[in-house]
Amino acid sequence: MDTNEKQTDTKPLGALLAAAVSRAVPVVAGIEDKALDARTPCADYDVKALVNHLVHVVVEFQKLAVKQDSDFSSTPDYVAEGGWRERFAREAEALVEAWSAPGVEEGTSGSLGMPARLVGSMALLDVTVHAWDLARATGAEYAADPAVxxxxxxxxxxxxxxxxxxxxxxxxxxxxxxxxxxxxxxxGTGRDPYGA
Known part of the structure; x- marks a missing residue:
């Protein structure tokens, strides 16, 4: 049992992100245009704003994987650009690829100056929690991967x-x-898991 726990603790981020992405992509793909102004568990975001944030997360955390600086100072309107469901799927797969590269978890990442593994865990957290937020807002089914x-x-x-x-x-x-x-x-993130 201890061995299994140790393996879970040291599972590569790329594999964890792949699991998270495989559950997040269908949630985003299933969002209908009429749901874009629905409220989400994130008080500051409706569905459209949260989709824009999530796409931006998967784009910017690719840079952090290769030790470049990210830019979260503003969020582009990916939804207005069109093709956002497909864009999220593409960028999320690119995120998995970036965090699966050899040595990606070593050292620190970008201007954050934080351990690379922790930075990758931040991307994992955003993908997982915001997929739940969007599922909750739109009535979609969502279950997180236990290893994640x-x-x-x-x-x-x-x-x-x-x-x-x-x-x-x-x-x-x-x-x-x-x-x-x-x-x-x-x-722990401040969300009510039982709330509407």
Whole structure:
């Protein structure tokens, strides 16, 4: 059992991102145009804004994988450009490829100056949590990969103080004592896993 836990802890980011992307792409592909102004669990984002943010995340974190600087100062309107569902699928696959390269988890990434593995975990967190946000907003089915959740529980714990300071995470939400790992992870980011 300890061996399995150790393997989960050290699973390559590329493999974890592949698992997360395989579950996120169908959610984005299934979003209808009429749902773009629907509210999401992210108070500052409707569906359109969250799609734009998520596409931008998968584009910019490709740069961080190759130790280049990213730019989150503004978010392009990918939805207005058209073909955003296909663009997300393409860019998400490119993200997986970028974070699967040999040596990608070594050293630090870009101007963030953070360990590369933690930076990759941030991309994993965004893809996973925002896929859940969009599924919740649009009524789609979504279940996170258990290995991804295992990685993210530790990442959220590490990132939470800074995330709350920067406004990226809300205050932790209390969960049922029998909450599953995904519910605990969502709650750690300030999301109510049971909310509407």
């Amino acid at each position: 959740v295992g990685e993210l529980l530790a990442a959220v714990e590490r990132l939470a103080p800074t995330g709350r300071e920067m406004g990226a995470f809300g205050a932790a939400v209390p969960v049922d004592p029998h909450a599953d790992p995904f519910e605990r992870m969502l709650a």
